[in-house]
Every structure is written in structure tokens, then in C-alpha cells.
Amino acid sequence: MKIAEVSEKYGLSVDTLRYYERVGLIPPVHRNEGGIRDYNELDLRRVDFIKCMRSAGLPVEVLIEYMGLVQQGDSTIEARKEILVEQRDLVAARLEEMQKTLNLLNHKIEVYEKAILKKEKEMLQIEELMEEG
Template identity: 40%
Template sequence: MNVKETSEKTGVSTDTIRYYEKEGLIPKITRNRVGNRDIDDKIIRRINFAKHMRAAGMSINVLKEYTDLVDDAKDNTERQKQIIREQIDIMQERKNGIDFAIEHLEYKLAHYDDHMKKIEEN
């Protein structure tokens, strides 16, 4: 499968696929006899994994560390779990911040006529 087909299948842009390869987040992609990238199912799985971990807020650096652990011959299960736990903590902090912002906006909306409108008129 070429990069364009892979992009359509994964929903990841061709530029991002090339970037993931350059950064080592996916294995080096072999090229066919005319020089086009030839992407197999293993790489598609890795692209999807990277896509989902990025959507979960994982930085490129942390994702690179994680994928290096996956590719290492040693059993790095405990460190991989630790990275995921750390990411959960990061996302929980973000969620708490978003929850606070939503609550604040809901309060402002609920009290708009008796509070916000008076402030805005001055």
C-alpha cells in the first residue's frame, strides 16, 4: 500500500505519516522497485497506534520513548505501563481544567442577566 492509500485508510495525512517515519514512531518503510513507499499492515497498526496516542495527548518525545520500548528486545512492560499511567495523570489534569472552565461558563450563563449584563453595561 502506498502513502496516499495508507492516509485514506488511517485518516492520517501523508505528511504526518512521513513525519512519524522520520521521527522513528513507525518502522522504516521499505520502498518498492520504483521508489514508492510500500506500507504493510504492521506499519498501519503502528500509524493507528501513534494516531490514538497523540489524540490521547501524548507528546512526540514520550511516544518515541514508548515505541522504542516496544521495539526493544527486552521486556519493558513496567516502563510502558508507567508511561501510560503518567499520560492518564496528564489527561486527568487537562480534564479537570476543562471541567472547571465549563462550570465557570455555565455559572456565567446562568447568572448572565443578574450579573454579567450589569458588568458589561458599565
């Protein structure tokens, strides 16, 4: 799969895909004879994983470290687990924060909706008064 298609598929720009590879967030992608990127299954899974983690706010730096450890093999399993646990806790905390914010937003929207309805009712009454007058 060539880079433009990957970009399309995952909603990441071509530049972002190349950037991820440059900084080591994703190991070098498979290339065809002409030296052009040709993402294989593994490459795609990595892109998917990184996209998922980034969208939850995990810092690029942390993911670089993690992916580096993955490359080093089984001896780094404990270290990798530590990273994931730490990040999991951060994500869970953010999730809770966001849930609170979401509730507040919904509440505020409700209040605004009521205020708008009230305003509309008043408008109607004014119209009625004008018809009477």
C-alpha cells in the first residue's frame, strides 16, 4: 500500500506519516524496488497503533521510547509494561476529566435551550399583544 492510500485510510497527512518514520515513532517502512514506501501489513498495524495512541494524547516522545523497546525484543517487556501502565493511568485520568466537562457542557446547553424557548414564548406574546392593539 503506498503512502497516499495509507494517508487516506488513517486520516494522517503524508507529511505526518513520513515525520513519524523520521523521528522513529514507526520503524523504517518497507520499500519497493524504486525506493518508494510500500506499507505492508505490519507497517499498517504500526500506523494504526500509533494513530490510536496519539489520538488519546500519548506524547510522541514516549511512543518513540516504547517503539524503540519493542524493536529490542523480549528483554524489554517489563520496561514496556511500565510505560503502558503509566500512560494508561494518565489516559484514564484525562477520560474522567473529559467526562466531567462533557456533563457540564450538556448541562449548559440544556440551560441555553430553555432560555431560547422562553425567549421565543415572549416573542409570541408580544405578537399577540400587537394583534390585539
